[in-house]
Amino acid sequence: MSKDLETEEQILEAAQQVFQQKGFAGARMQEIADEAGINKSMLHYYFRSKDKLFQKVFQQAMHHFFPKVFQVLRSELALVPKIQKLVETYYDMFREQPHLPSFIIHEMNQHPERFKQFVKKVEIEMPKSFVKQIQEEIKAGTMRAIDPREFILNTIALCVFPVIARPMVEMVFNMDEEQYLQFIKRRKKELPKFILNAVRK
Amino acid sequence: MSKDLETEEQILEAAQQVFQQKGFAGARMQEIADEAGINKSMLHYYFRSKDKLFQKVFQQAMHHFFPKVFQVLRSELALVPKIQKLVETYYDMFREQPHLPSFIIHEMNQHPERFKQFVKKVEIEMPKSFVKQIQEEIKAGTMRAIDPREFILNTIALCVFPVIARPMVEMVFNMDEEQYLQFIKRRKKELPKFILNAVRK
DNA sequence: AAAAAATTCAACCATATGGTTGAAACAAAT
DNA sequence: ATTTGTTTCAACCATATGGTTGAATTTTTT
Numbered sequence: 001m002s003k004d005l006e007t008e009e010q011i012l013e014a015a016q017q018v019f020q021q022k023g024f025a026g027a028r029m030q031e032i033a034d035e036a037g038i039n040k041s042m043l044h045y046y047f048r049s050k051d052k053l054f055q056k057v058f059q060q061a062m063h064h065f066f067p068k069v070f071q072v073l074r075s076e077l078a079l080v081p082k083i084q085k086l087v088e089t090y091y092d093m094f095r096e097q098p099h100l101p102s103f104i105i106h107e108m109n110q111h112p113e114r115f116k117q118f119v120k121k122v123e124i125e126m127p128k129s130f131v132k133q134i135q136e137e138i139k140a141g142t143m144r145a146i147d148p149r150e151f152i153l154n155t156i157a158l159c160v161f162p163v164i165a166r167p168m169v170e171m172v173f174n175m176d177e178e179q180y181l182q183f184i185k186r187r188k189k190e191l192p193k194f195i196l197n198a199v200r201k
Numbered sequence: 202m203s204k205d206l207e208t209e210e211q212i213l214e215a216a217q218q219v220f221q222q223k224g225f226a227g228a229r230m231q232e233i234a235d236e237a238g239i240n241k242s243m244l245h246y247y248f249r250s251k252d253k254l255f256q257k258v259f260q261q262a263m264h265h266f267f268p269k270v271f272q273v274l275r276s277e278l279a280l281v282p283k284i285q286k287l288v289e290t291y292y293d294m295f296r297e298q299p300h301l302p303s304f305i306i307h308e309m310n311q312h313p314e315r316f317k318q319f320v321k322k323v324e325i326e327m328p329k330s331f332v333k334q335i336q337e338e339i340k341a342g343t344m345r346a347i348d349p350r351e352f353i354l355n356t357i358a359l360c361v362f363p364v365i366a367r368p369m370v371e372m373v374f375n376m377d378e379e380q381y382l383q384f385i386k387r388r389k390k391e392l393p394k395f396i397l398n399a400v401r402k
Numbered sequence: 403a404a405a406a407a408a409t410t411c412a413a414c415c416a417t418a419t420g421g422t423t424g425a426a427a428c429a430a431a432t
Numbered sequence: 433a434t435t436t437g438t439t440t441c442a443a444c445c446a447t448a449t450g451g452t453t454g455a456a457t458t459t460t461t462t
Contacts, residue, residue: 026225028450030450038410106224108368109303146395149374165309165357165358170317198398231419239440242439244421251420251421
């Protein structure tokens, strides 16, 4: 016995796939079962309900989204390499899980209160060391005065948006899939420049 | 006869409300009927199906989202006031329809192809005059070299993201509703500075 | 070999949901 | 007044869906 861990993992992966693409309301238990290569009975055998299964998937998604980024913010790097690292971290994450950010955004807007409860448990908090780092840069005159929260929010926005708005980007700029990927690749280099220039004195 | 226009409008408004909040999969025809203060039969009387009704609402949403912004880009304003105007336009739009951007993003990711068909009909295209304006600024040396597409994308990202990620912002920065609105209000002034500084030479 | 756990299968249930219908009531235009 | 379009109401249908069950089968552990 204990093929159970393996199966549980398969189910979670399939559920992740389906939930992230379709959202809670659009996801079908049958599709998750199919994707996992098992039958519906198993879903109930391991998780009790769609809701319970979703909770797990959402929790995992949050664990994937936040800590990695905050870890970079908390690191000892200087500002310039830190921003570069941050951008890279995001793009690596989204290359593996393209639907992750739009999934979190959609579901967190569906149930803001539940989301906040979640975050409290995961102990997500803005790293104070990073706030300090920015304040010191400003004091040293190497950076113009800016609310550290604005700075972080802007950085995340610039990383996330092109991913969640991909069809729009492809459409408005008249790109095919390859051109989009090329655009994103170039952007990975350009974005740190944009961000750092924006706070330059 | 011809109370029909009035009613059709009521239905569309209710449908907009519900669809924008819950998405297509999460929306219920009954809820739309309730919201419009009528019964389900009427929905079928005016629109033939959930799908047809949704199409209309989505189309309206797109008409609301894109042209206004592109109109500003196409205007004769100089770069600095143009960016200020652009940011203002977005924030006015989102004050009225907070769920608009997350709605479009979610549904366009659900059916990218359908979205692209839509956009073709609406004739959404990046204003070439704005691209020209940027290229001239760069040539004149008043702006550092940057892909105009990056510039537009970044500007939109910075406007949209704080709205669609509101629960996250409130949580990570430990804000209540009032503090969030205050933050956004200040941001409206700060954002043009950030954007323009980012492309300064 | 025996016991325990995992898995499949097929059928089933209750409910929700989108959609449909038809008769009746109502409103407005001619 | 008649006609035409609007609206309500209640019931109904087919289907999809989440969930459940129980027996049978297979796999793993002991």
